[in-house]
Amino acid sequence: MITDRKTVTELILANKVAKGITWHQVADAVGLSKEWTTAACLGQMTFNKSQAEIVGELFELPDEAIAWLQIAPYKGSLPTVVPTDPLIYRWYEVVNVYGSTIKELIHEEFGDGIMSAIDFSMDIQREENPNGDRVNVVLSGKFLPYKTY
Amino acid sequence: MITDRKTVTELILANKVAKGITWHQVADAVGLSKEWTTAACLGQMTFNKSQAEIVGELFELPDEAIAWLQIAPYKGSLPTVVPTDPLIYRWYEVVNVYGSTIKELIHEEFGDGIMSAIDFSMDIQREENPNGDRVNVVLSGKFLPYKTY
Amino acid sequence: MITDRKTVTELILANKVAKGITWHQVADAVGLSKEWTTAACLGQMTFNKSQAEIVGELFELPDEAIAWLQIAPYKGSLPTVVPTDPLIYRWYEVVNVYGSTIKELIHEEFGDGIMSAIDFSMDIQREENPNGDRVNVVLSGKFLPYKTY
Amino acid sequence: MITDRKTVTELILANKVAKGITWHQVADAVGLSKEWTTAACLGQMTFNKSQAEIVGELFELPDEAIAWLQIAPYKGSLPTVVPTDPLIYRWYEVVNVYGSTIKELIHEEFGDGIMSAIDFSMDIQREENPNGDRVNVVLSGKFLPYKTY
Amino acid sequence: MITDRKTVTELILANKVAKGITWHQVADAVGLSKEWTTAACLGQMTFNKSQAEIVGELFELPDEAIAWLQIAPYKGSLPTVVPTDPLIYRWYEVVNVYGSTIKELIHEEFGDGIMSAIDFSMDIQREENPNGDRVNVVLSGKFLPYKTY
Amino acid sequence: MITDRKTVTELILANKVAKGITWHQVADAVGLSKEWTTAACLGQMTFNKSQAEIVGELFELPDEAIAWLQIAPYKGSLPTVVPTDPLIYRWYEVVNVYGSTIKELIHEEFGDGIMSAIDFSMDIQREENPNGDRVNVVLSGKFLPYKTY
Amino acid sequence: MITDRKTVTELILANKVAKGITWHQVADAVGLSKEWTTAACLGQMTFNKSQAEIVGELFELPDEAIAWLQIAPYKGSLPTVVPTDPLIYRWYEVVNVYGSTIKELIHEEFGDGIMSAIDFSMDIQREENPNGDRVNVVLSGKFLPYKTY
Amino acid sequence: MITDRKTVTELILANKVAKGITWHQVADAVGLSKEWTTAACLGQMTFNKSQAEIVGELFELPDEAIAWLQIAPYKGSLPTVVPTDPLIYRWYEVVNVYGSTIKELIHEEFGDGIMSAIDFSMDIQREENPNGDRVNVVLSGKFLPYKTY
Amino acid sequence: MITDRKTVTELILANKVAKGITWHQVADAVGLSKEWTTAACLGQMTFNKSQAEIVGELFELPDEAIAWLQIAPYKGSLPTVVPTDPLIYRWYEVVNVYGSTIKELIHEEFGDGIMSAIDFSMDIQREENPNGDRVNVVLSGKFLPYKTY
Amino acid sequence: MITDRKTVTELILANKVAKGITWHQVADAVGLSKEWTTAACLGQMTFNKSQAEIVGELFELPDEAIAWLQIAPYKGSLPTVVPTDPLIYRWYEVVNVYGSTIKELIHEEFGDGIMSAIDFSMDIQREENPNGDRVNVVLSGKFLPYKTY
CATH class of the missing domain: 1.10.260.40 (lambda repressor-like DNA-binding domains)
Structure with a gap:
């Protein structure tokens, strides 16, 4: 079973x-x-x-x-709090190094709120480049403002 | 001082x-x-x-x-291992939920290696959208292959 | 300053x-x-x-x-990962004990997605009760479905 | 067995x-x-x-x-200190962001004590809403005051 | 201030x-x-x-x-999750070694529920003893049963 | 085996x-x-x-x-550093909230030293009470003074 | 399977x-x-x-x-965040004790950037020595500068 | 002072x-x-x-x-258990990814024991290279065998 | 003050x-x-x-x-759970590597119980030795048996 | 296998x-x-x-x-960072309470360096004593000085 x-x-x-x-x-x-x-x-x-x-x-x-496969799963795909795999760690590093920057710039443009990780899509593409090919990733998430009540 | x-x-x-x-x-x-x-x-x-x-x-x-300002700083902009700020947490969540997906797709396209977080750029833009504006982010990093030796 | x-x-x-x-x-x-x-x-x-x-x-x-006061703050109001204050801990305990229940029931009703913590409001009221007054709290958050793309 | x-x-x-x-x-x-x-x-x-x-x-x-099923179980339904599942994390986020607010308001209304997580009930309902349905949750817990002795 | x-x-x-x-x-x-x-x-x-x-x-x-002094404080009197002070550690050790025993015996006597740490009192006394004096501590907490609803 | x-x-x-x-x-x-x-x-x-x-x-x-059963076991009965079970957590909470109090009062009475968790006994009893029965626990541990040498 | x-x-x-x-x-x-x-x-x-x-x-x-063997693996070969094995711990100790020194000297020589752990090789050799043989290790990694954009 | x-x-x-x-x-x-x-x-x-x-x-x-400056200091130069600075992290990554390899190869050559981090020296040099300059580091530590007694 | x-x-x-x-x-x-x-x-x-x-x-x-100086202090002299200073770490390593050995041998000799860290003394001496002087440490602690009750 | x-x-x-x-x-x-x-x-x-x-x-x-049995093992005999077993914990407590003392006294006698945990031996003996038998442990480790280079 x-x-x-x-x-x-x-x-x-x-x-x-x-x-x-x-x-x-x-x-x-x-x-x-x-x-x-x-x-x-x-x-x-x-x-x-x-x-x-x-x-x-x-x-x-x-x-x-x-x-x-048709049941909503318990999500989370990494075995440790800080990922040990070098490829995935680079993404964690981006969050760590650029996290405060991302926060400042989104707030400057949109005000207080978040970029959704649910109403969200991701596109990963190869960009050919004579200095070594690049991985280009586009993240797109709906902005959700905090509201007063 | x-x-x-x-x-x-x-x-x-x-x-x-x-x-x-x-x-x-x-x-x-x-x-x-x-x-x-x-x-x-x-x-x-x-x-x-x-x-x-x-x-x-x-x-x-x-x-x-x-x-x-001209000294290479000790990097890392977040006060906790798992960020508590909701905006920054959503990025950590993307790494957590999509981490293994990103790994699988980059390896399928490029083989074993990583997407650099150093030879790297980021662009954050607002996309106007009648269902609520979106935050669009483009990440671009050089692919660095592991080499045998 | x-x-x-x-x-x-x-x-x-x-x-x-x-x-x-x-x-x-x-x-x-x-x-x-x-x-x-x-x-x-x-x-x-x-x-x-x-x-x-x-x-x-x-x-x-x-x-x-x-x-x-007009700047979006770095959010997170607790000094430790697991709160030590008994009042706040009881809320953490609710998440811990009932977390999987909440997940199962929301998915059963709505499918895969989340209850927003941004498009969200909270109302705390006293309910008089001869066996000891009760704290009643209403949480209301928009359901955000995961979408396929 | x-x-x-x-x-x-x-x-x-x-x-x-x-x-x-x-x-x-x-x-x-x-x-x-x-x-x-x-x-x-x-x-x-x-x-x-x-x-x-x-x-x-x-x-x-x-x-x-x-x-x-008739034995009091060792409780706690989440595999990590900070939940990785996005739905359950939003609840942890509420505790983290609103924790000190909840504490202040309950103390302002009731004095020092806690809201019980044992003499407690929860009700989860769907609220239909043209801007997207909402999850409404009512939490009700007895107030237990600290006593002097 | x-x-x-x-x-x-x-x-x-x-x-x-x-x-x-x-x-x-x-x-x-x-x-x-x-x-x-x-x-x-x-x-x-x-x-x-x-x-x-x-x-x-x-x-x-x-x-x-x-x-x-008249404001309900953020409670928690220890600087680390596991206390380093030997006197206080012995109490943590009692919880660690006897925790499952305490749980089994209270459930056997009372059914499912908890011993309150709010409706609670403590009394610390010296007991003279020829083999070395003893610290005697009486803890008294109301039993709070889980209820079905 | x-x-x-x-x-x-x-x-x-x-x-x-x-x-x-x-x-x-x-x-x-x-x-x-x-x-x-x-x-x-x-x-x-x-x-x-x-x-x-x-x-x-x-x-x-x-x-x-x-x-x-006749071999001295590796002791420790809890699966996590901070217990998640509500009954056992209340005991950890007592150590956390009252830890510094216990330390102060034992030192005031006995001087520097500890209450042993080895030369130790525990007795758990039900106390009938019209406001709800209580769990009474007596802990008795030998006081062990630090000695100078 | x-x-x-x-x-x-x-x-x-x-x-x-x-x-x-x-x-x-x-x-x-x-x-x-x-x-x-x-x-x-x-x-x-x-x-x-x-x-x-x-x-x-x-x-x-x-x-x-x-x-x-031909699939890019999830990397990370150690079972704990701080290694317990004495041989591997000595390497962690080197990173801990000399980490800030390595950072200062590489930045002084190369400016802001990193030493790659991907475009990287390692060579471990025995050096005979009358005072006790030595382990000599050569690490070679490409310098990757941060770029402005 | x-x-x-x-x-x-x-x-x-x-x-x-x-x-x-x-x-x-x-x-x-x-x-x-x-x-x-x-x-x-x-x-x-x-x-x-x-x-x-x-x-x-x-x-x-x-x-x-x-x-x-003449007092033996409490050593350890990093603010977190896992370093957040990308340059220093790459060294931690080397320990994580190659740790078991280093262990296997030193034991194969020397038997059971460690490479000293005390009777130890380090030399950091720039190697000019048309594909991008390299950081070369030589680590040299005395081999210390475990002895039976 | x-x-x-x-x-x-x-x-x-x-x-x-x-x-x-x-x-x-x-x-x-x-x-x-x-x-x-x-x-x-x-x-x-x-x-x-x-x-x-x-x-x-x-x-x-x-x-x-x-x-x-005459008040019993909150004890614990190390800033991190795992010490980063190499001298102190070696002691932690001894506990980690030999911990189960110490437990087995004390139980084999004395039965179930502990070696006291309170009724305890320590003596640190230099032993001259042509192969390099040695640090000799004698630890002496009273054996405290667990008792049945 | x-x-x-x-x-x-x-x-x-x-x-x-x-x-x-x-x-x-x-x-x-x-x-x-x-x-x-x-x-x-x-x-x-x-x-x-x-x-x-x-x-x-x-x-x-x-x-x-x-x-x-003839392969150098991955060492570390304890299941948790802070040991839960009372006998082993007392050793960790000694490191925690006396760690800075040990460091000060070895440095005062020998200068900067460590006491080896590799060129090391341990001897555990029972000392009969009318006030209760004692566990006496002799630790002997070679002093390894840091060298300038």
């Missing part, structure tokens, strides 16, 4: 390695962006029924796993 | 509030992006001599403070 | 104790709820110009402090 | 996903609020004998599991 | 050392138990007006400090 | 639930206080040979488990 | 002990430095296809494990 | 910035390596009398500060 | 550096061991009246400081 | 309990001190081939386990 969502993520990863499937292929099959689809496979988003069945077929998951 | 860089940041913030200067105005005076200039004023980047003098004049800083 | 928002909070608290002002009186003077007004005085929300002047007058704050 | 209460929670969740049972249905069968019933199923409250048997039948639990 | 309650505790301690006052004397003057009175002087309980004036006179506190 | 003491505790708890044994019954069978006996069953104290055999018979433990 | 990279590391270590293979032998077979090869076997670097097959043959790994 | 070594470090840094002294100049004046001299100025090593006087003269320190 | 014991420790250290007093001289003046006397000066033990006066005279302390 | 050293420690402990072997007997069989032998059995030291075979025979270990 599958008793948590994490087991489903492990099944997906094990089959992805064994079958050599790419995340682009999964996203194409599901018909959504590669960013959202990957996040959902890794247990951070919720599939609807037809999406879950497509994913289940690709990775040859049992029915029970397909049911779990 | 000024014994650390943090005192200079506090002087800048106190004068910014007292005089009503905006970060856009500082960036225009220095002639660089608002993102880099704000980070530098907040003690995360190093000004060269002429930039430091412009900043010093704007905020009426003493000579000693202008010297400190 | 006042170099951070925390100093303004301390000034407000010191004058509140010395003058015997209540938060109800501050809220009445500002014309907003006691919950929002108290949070703003304690450095968690941002006053506009006229509100800041009213607060400044009540607590006899210097002009510089009134300017700080 | 079942050696802890956590195993029972996992059994309940696995069967809930497999059978498609909702928490409303469990609460109706038990005859109590959905909030308390869900918390109890998740190992935060204690069922009496007849309640435990109803739950056991719904989720097809073995007798031993039904015995565990 | 006194900007927090901790400054008042420091004033009390400094004067206690300088004048050689004992906690028994303070408790006698206030007319309450030595346990509650000491806790209140150390910033963990709230004095009423007449009690505060007696304490203020004993320790020659300024008027402002006497006002602070 | 049983490779640690924790496995024995889990066996005891599982059999206790399955057979409906109470801690009072165990204590009566062993002929010691319910407090010490429960602590020993939960892996915090060491049984001698005859006590271990009585416990082994009650819970139908294998011979290997009975051998483990 | 192998569901994570860590299992492959454990298989490699178990077979290394059982067969008495040295890291030098693995490095010779793969044709790269012993430092990089060991790091890759321990799950910190990514093998290409032919390297993975050589490693797989040496340690008699199943096909699935050989596939995992 | 100077009550700790940290104040002396701050005096040195403030004067270094104000006077524009380089660490190379300090090392030349003292007649030792730039690595050891910088570490000593930053409060990690102990100067002898004549070295302390040279340093005192360079930075115009008071006599009391010169006395503090 | 002196408001805590830590200020007295700083005064002692500042004067010790300024006057060049050794701990041996203090111990000789007080007439006790150097270990206990140093610990007491550093705020870990309590002096009686005549001892405090001798110490006060040596370090030219004000009367108020001499009063503080 | 045995995939880590910890499994071997668990096998040794399980067999020690089952067979009633003492550490003294193991030390006698191996021909070394009880302190070193116990540490090695608990995975903190490395046996050579003949020692490992003796240990393997005593505890009836499989060949694979005997190979693991």
Whole structure:
């Protein structure tokens, strides 16, 4: 019996390695962006029924796993408070070094409030560059103002 | 006597509030992006001599403070390991929720390596939107591959 | 010179104790709820110009402090990760004990998403009760769904 | 052999996903609020004998599991000190941002003491709203004053 | 100007050392138990007006400090999560070693619920004993049951 | 093969639930206080040979488990530094709120030293009370003075 | 089924002990430095296809494990934030004691920027010495300057 | 009065910035390596009398500060357990990613023991390189074997 | 006014550096061991009246400081949970590496109980040795058995 | 297959309990001190081939386990940063309370440097005493001076 969502993520990863499937292929099959689809496979988003069945077929998951894919998961994909993986740490470093800057500039433009991490999308692209290719990432989040009451 | 860089940041913030200067105005005076200039004023980047003098004049800083602006600072702008400020936390949350997704997609596109946080730039813009304006952020970092040796 | 928002909070608290002002009186003077007004005085929300002047007058704050009240503060009002104050700890305990329950029930009703802590209001009332009066608190937050993209 | 209460929670969740049972249905069968019933199923409250048997039948639990449901559990439903799940984090954020406000206002109204988290109830409701539906939550806790002795 | 309650505790301690006052004397003057009175002087309980004036006179506190003594303080008297002082650590050790025992035995006697730390009193006494005197402590707290709703 | 003491505790708890044994019954069978006996069953104290055999018979433990009961265990019964269970947290809260008070009063009475947590006993009793029954706990520990050398 | 990279590391270590293979032998077979090869076997670097097959043959790994060796792993080889192993701790101590020195001297020579840990190599050698042999380690990392933008 | 070594470090840094002294100049004046001299100025090593006087003269320190320079300091130069400064973090990352590799290779060469961080030296050099200059660091530590007894 | 014991420790250290007093001289003046006397000066033990006066005279302390020396202090002499100073860390390492060994051997010899850190003395001596002098430390603590009750 | 050293420690402990072997007997069989032998059995030291075979025979270990005994282990024998076991905690308390004293006295005698935890031995003995037997422990570590370079 599958008793948590994490087991489903492990099944997906094990089959992805064994079958050599790419995340682009999964996203194409599901018909959504590669960013959202990957996040959902890794247990951070919720599939609807037809999406879950497509994913289940690709990775040859049992029915029970397909049911779990449609449940809102307990989110959070990192094993430690400060990430140890160098790629992910660089993002944490950006938050740490630029955090106060981001805060100052958004408040200067919008006033008090936040940039949503829910009504949010992300797009990761390669930019070819003679000095070494670059990773370009666009983050887009709705501004949510604090209101007085 | 000024014994650390943090005192200079506090002087800048106190004068910014007292005089009503905006970060856009500082960036225009220095002639660089608002993102880099704000980070530098907040003690995360190093000004060269002429930039430091412009900043010093704007905020009426003493000579000693202008010297400190030209020293590479001990970086890190947040008071806690997990940020408590809601605006900055949303960025930490993006790293936490999407961290493994970002890792998977960059590796699928580029192989093993990282996106640099040093050869890096950031651009924050307002996107007008009838459902509520959005904050759009573009992050651009050079891809640095791990090499065998 | 006042170099951070925390100093303004301390000034407000010191004058509140010395003058015997209540938060109800501050809220009445500002014309907003006691919950929002108290949070703003304690450095968690941002006053506009006229509100800041009213607060400044009540607590006899210097002009510089009134300017700080109009700056979006670095939020987070507790000195430790797990609160040590028994009253505030009970709220942390509610999150700890009921957290997974809240998550399950909101997802069952609304699907995947969150209850906003920004587009949010709170109302604290006394309910008289012969077995001991009760504190009743109403929390209201907009539901923000995760979207596919 | 079942050696802890956590195993029972996992059994309940696995069967809930497999059978498609909702928490409303469990609460109706038990005859109590959905909030308390869900918390109890998740190992935060204690069922009496007849309640435990109803739950056991719904989720097809073995007798031993039904015995565990009647034992006061070691409470605490979150895996980390600061929750990583965005929905639950928003509640932690409320405690963090509004914690000192809540403390000030309850003390202003009631004097020194706490709002009980034991003699406590919670009600979660959807409020339809043209700007996006809202989650409304009512928390009610007995005020317990500190006494001199 | 006194900007927090901790400054008042420091004033009390400094004067206690300088004048050689004992906690028994303070408790006698206030007319309450030595346990509650000491806790209140150390910033963990709230004095009423007449009690505060007696304490203020004993320790020659300024008027402002006497006002602070009547404000419900942010409680928590230890500088670290795990106490380093050997006397206080032994109490933490008792909680650590006997915690699960206490839980089992209270639940066996009373069912699910807690022993209140608010409707609570403590009495510390010396017991003469030929093998070395003993510290005897009686803790008394109201049992608060969890209720279904 | 049983490779640690924790496995024995889990066996005891599982059999206790399955057979409906109470801690009072165990204590009566062993002929010691319910407090010490429960602590020993939960892996915090060491049984001698005859006590271990009585416990082994009650819970139908294998011979290997009975051998483990006679080994001094690695003590500490709580899974987190700050306990999350509300009942046990109240005790941690007492240490946190009253810790400095306890220290002051024991030093005032006895001088510098500690109250032993080893030469120590605990007694938990119900006190009937029309306003709600109370949990009364007597802690008794030998005072151990620091000596000069 | 192998569901994570860590299992492959454990298989490699178990077979290394059982067969008495040295890291030098693995490095010779793969044709790269012993430092990089060991790091890759321990799950910190990514093998290409032919390297993975050589490693797989040496340690008699199943096909699935050989596939995992070619996936960029989640890096980080230590079980605690501060390492407890005395050999590895000495390196952490060097960072702790000499960290600010390293920072000052690299900035004095190169200006603001970092020494890359990605475009990086390491060489560990024994230096014979009559007072006791020494471990000599050469670290070489590209300097990456912060740029203004 | 100077009550700790940290104040002396701050005096040195403030004067270094104000006077524009380089660490190379300090090392030349003292007649030792730039690595050891910088570490000593930053409060990690102990100067002898004549070295302390040279340093005192360079930075115009008071006599009391010169006395503090000759006291073995409490070492540790970083403000957080995991460094937030990107340059120093890269070193922590090396320990984290390569830690187990370093351990394996030193044990393979030397057997069980450690590389000393006390009988230790460090040399930091610039290597010119057409693809970008490199930071080369040589660490040399005596091997200390564990002995049986 | 002196408001805590830590200020007295700083005064002692500042004067010790300024006057060049050794701990041996203090111990000789007080007439006790150097270990206990140093610990007491550093705020870990309590002096009686005549001892405090001798110490006060040596370090030219004000009367108020001499009063503080006779108060049982809040003990704990290290600024971090894991010490960063290499000398002190080696002791923590001994506890970490040999902790379970110490536990096993004391229990094998004495049964369940502890070695007291209160009825305890320490003696630190230099042992001349041609291979390098050694630090020899003798720790002596009363064995305190757990008792059944 | 045995995939880590910890499994071997668990096998040794399980067999020690089952067979009633003492550490003294193991030390006698191996021909070394009880302190070193116990540490090695608990995975903190490395046996050579003949020692490992003796240990393997005593505890009836499989060949694979005997190979693991000859591998330098990842050291650190405690499950938490601050030990919860009262016996081991007393040692941590000694480091915490006496740490700064130990540092001051070793530096006063030897100058700047450390007491080695590698070139180190420990001897634990019972001292009979009419007031209660004492545990006497002798620690002996080579002094390693910091050198200038």
